Amino acid sequence: MAQKAVEIILMRQLASYLAMPIMLFDPDGNLLFYNEPMEAIIGQRFDETGEMTLDEWYALFEMTDDDGAPLPREERALVIALEEQRAAHCAVWVRKKPDGVRRRVEVTAFPLEGQGGRHLGAVVISWEAHDG
């Protein structure tokens, strides 16, 4: 397994101290880490799941728009951050499999650019939307 860039290591350490749900992805979309607040949303500890591919990650959820239609891949904030290397924000309905709990979630994703312009992946921060 390849050594993680120091910027990724530091980002994980920062995320592990923050109280908002944060995920960390490599440039290929592999999920490298999620923190404890995200564990509460996913219902599984990172130590149990470990790293996973983007397809494995998306298989855990259904992501739909306000009308209940599946959110197109190209409209997902993470995909925009990874592929277009710009910050993106979206609000989606997320239904977790298999328990079916449905939540309104806002997602902000931004690319990580390291020393020398190296594209290192993306950070995703989630907020559960609340009425009012």
Next chain:
Amino acid sequence: MKVRLWGTRGSLAAPGPETVRYGGNTSCVEVISAEGTRLILDAGTGLRRLGGRIGPEAGRVDLLLTHLHMDHLQGLGFFRPLDEPGQQVHIWGPPSTTLDLRARLSRYLSPPLFPIRLRELPCALTTHDVPLDTFEIDGFRITAALVCHPGPTVGYRIEADGVRLAYIPDHEPVLGARALPNQSDWVSGFELAQGVDLLIHDAQYSVNEYAQRVGWGHSTIVDALAFAARAGVRRLVTFHHDPGHDDAALDRLIDEARVAAPTSCELVAGTEGAVFDLRNSSA
């Protein structure tokens, strides 16, 4: 490959009778291959004495900087080859996110910090933004990678003559954690140090001191030993000694670390002037 320590002190030069054995000069290490080619690692105050032994006949000089904190740079203005008209001097080091190495070095080698400007030096100076990759200089195979330390900072892995050296003088691999991460790919500097014959590594603090200095970018001797053991290092040389630690204190801290963290890795006290002759045991 021969490795000589010209300066082992961290943060600030600390000369005096109480530090005469470990030395008072700041970071500088010389690496000489079996063919006689040379690399210099860092430009702390130890560089001044080394520079006095490098004449024009030495030809090209390559100086690799890990970062630009003063204790790794202060000897540069007093490095004799820089004053030799036409002598080829190549300086390698990390750029920042906005400035290349030359611009960053110019901040030190210019008034008011220094009377002579970089562009006024008579030598034939070339600066290189060090590639975060593997590259070669004069028979040395060098890998540079960023490591945990405030500001752009690299460590080096150097291979030649069938032996391997890692030089990570300023490094805090346990930053943000209570110990080294369980998975080695999440340990800063791991690939640089993996399986080397000799690791020269930051060992600035005692455990109690570190608790007050988290985030300053340095390690305890115990953490350095744990890092070395994790990376399968054969010999660890303690380095970047705190200026507040005299010889007696360093002896005691190293003895305590040997007891606290027993490993198969040999722990060697890094003393100024020490020479390590690395040989390929399989040759």
